[in-house]
Amino acid sequence: MSYTDEQLRAIEHTGGHSLTYAVAGSGKTHMLVGRVLFLLEQGVPAERIRVLAFNREAAKEFQTRLAGALPTHRAAPKVSTFHSLGLSLTALFEKHELLPRRRLEPSEAVEKKLAREAALAALKEEGSDEYPSQDAFEAFRAFIGLVKSDLLSAADAFRTFGLLPSCAYFVRAFTLFEQARERAGLRFFADLLSDPVAVMRANPKALALVTNKLDLVVVDEFQDVSRVQVELLIQLVGTRAYLNAVGDDSQCIYAWRGARPEVMGAEFARHFPGATRYTLSRTFRFGHRVSLAAAQLIGHNRNRMDTLCVSAPSTPDTGIDVLRATSAGDQSALVAAIDAWCRAGRSLREVAVLARLWAQTLSLELALLERDIPYVKAKDDLFRVPEIAGLLGYLRLAAGTLFAEPRAREIVRHMLATPTLWLTAATLDTLADAIVRAPAQAPTLLMQTARQARKPYHETRIADRAQLWHEALGWADLPAAVALRIYAATTDLVSAFATSATTEAAAEKELAYQTLLDWAVRTSTTVGAFVARMDALRRSRERYEAGGDAVLLSSIHQVKGREFPLVIVTGLEDGLFPSRR
Secondary structure (H helix, E strand, O other), rough: OOOOOHHHHHHHHHHOOOEEOOOOOOOHHHHHHHHHHHHHHHOOOOOHHHEOOOOOOHHHHHHHHHHHHOOOOOOOOOOEEHHHHHHHHHHHHHHOOOOOOOEOOOOOOHHHHHHHHHHHHHHOOOOOOOOOOHHHHHHHHHHHHHHHHOOHHHHHHHHHHHHHHHHOOOOHHOOOOOOHHHOOEOOOOHHHHHHHHHHHHOHHHHHOOOOOOOOOEOOOOOOHOEHHHHHHHHHOOOOOOEEEEEEEOOOOOOOHHHHHHHHHOOHHHOOOOOOOEEOOOOEEOHHHHHHHHHHHHOOOOOOOOOOOOEEEEOOOOOOOOOOOOOOOOOOOHHHHHHHHHHHHHOOOHHEEEEEOHHHHHHHHHHHHOOOOEEEOOOOOHHOHHHHHHHHHHHHHHHOOOOOOOOOOOOOHHHHHHOOOOOOOOOHHHHHHHHHHHOOOHHHHHHHHHHHHOOOOOHHHOOOOOOOHHHOOOOOOEEEEHHHHHHHHHHHHHHHHHHHHOOHHHHHHHHHHHHHHHHHHHHHOOOOHHHHHHHHHHHHHHOOOOOOOOOEEEEEHHHHOOOOOOOOOOOOOOOOOOOOOO
């Protein structure tokens, strides 16, 4: 196996902890495999080395590459994820009666149910009969994960997460959630790290079962470690083992779930004193233009080491073009670039379009459908985005096609929740079922629901929606853009979206509405014609074969580490990308 001089220096490190800064595409996995081979050649027993990766795919890839490089007679060190290690430690502590025996619950549905009940109970304790939106429930679940990933109190985590003051009940709800989890005898995914770390911090007997059992701990993607994972490493390393970590503090994409890239700075020396630092500065993934552009951008990051990325001589002469939109939602330049790529004889599957928010891909989906350019998307396509489905539902109602839809019940439920009417999930389900059974009675059913509301404000909003449902029946000949604006103004749609639990959720919802409105303005047709056109696009989407030649639409998070000949980054708009937060 061949290595660069930089890789060799990190591979042949001897004595003490080490931290290697590896820029994107610098061959860090190749270097780490070389590091493990070097350790084995120096006589370190395989069973005294532990390699930690961040997910099963990364662990499996490392195992495969290591097995391919090892002689057949040589044993390989154990490669695992942090959470699989946490599972082993949890079982060990349960066996020694240092942790209570609890069942690992893999179902998100159970976790969601406990979280919902805890949130509602916390609100009730405050004397509120408010029913949170789905966004608020999801934000509370993320909050639970943040508390457990950062070893913070719930109150401190609330301040760290930067949630709206209206979500202050999350602090009490977390306590109620943990009490419910204890009564049910359950552990969830996050508890596989927080529970064993907590017992090792509190009980010397538990720590003695784990610490000082290894000689080397090797960690990949160190920029993505959370505070609880750092604590686990401290406990695992103890006073005997050394930590060899590799990462890039400019590639941290999981801060929203507790990742702490600053641990690669001064904190590393505090937790793992005397560490030697190495750098893999040469990328083999892209040419000099991208390296220079990345350096200019990353230079604005705070709390990072000043590491320069330089392209290796063998990299291609990667070009950079700027595609400017003439107006919001204009995708003509982007589609033209994809067309030009295909005319040059290249494949659609070589093209990736990346956005920071999923909603930033919606207008492109419509443009690609119009040009009959196939695409694949890791998330639901635009016709299943709740806000799009709900708004289109009112246009379908006006066009007289709503209840002919196979998904009528699902669409009606989205209509009732766009924007929220503060109804429980059970009430929404019951109401949607009743409307689908008796469509003509929808306004009456909504009025009956309004009279059951506990707050006058909620009663008014539901009654307004009943009136709006009735009025929408007469919108068929209106321009679709006018109908959407009437609906938005009557429901105070954008302001309602802004009350989402997080600014990103609000941005996603507002972008979805704006995308549909821009498309309606651009097509300049009546409601009936607009619905027919959207249905034609949907049928075109359904014809795309799985695994066929298609453009990839993705968030930047989901393609980290992958490579494409043509990458288009969309939505470079102030406040959205990069995020204002």
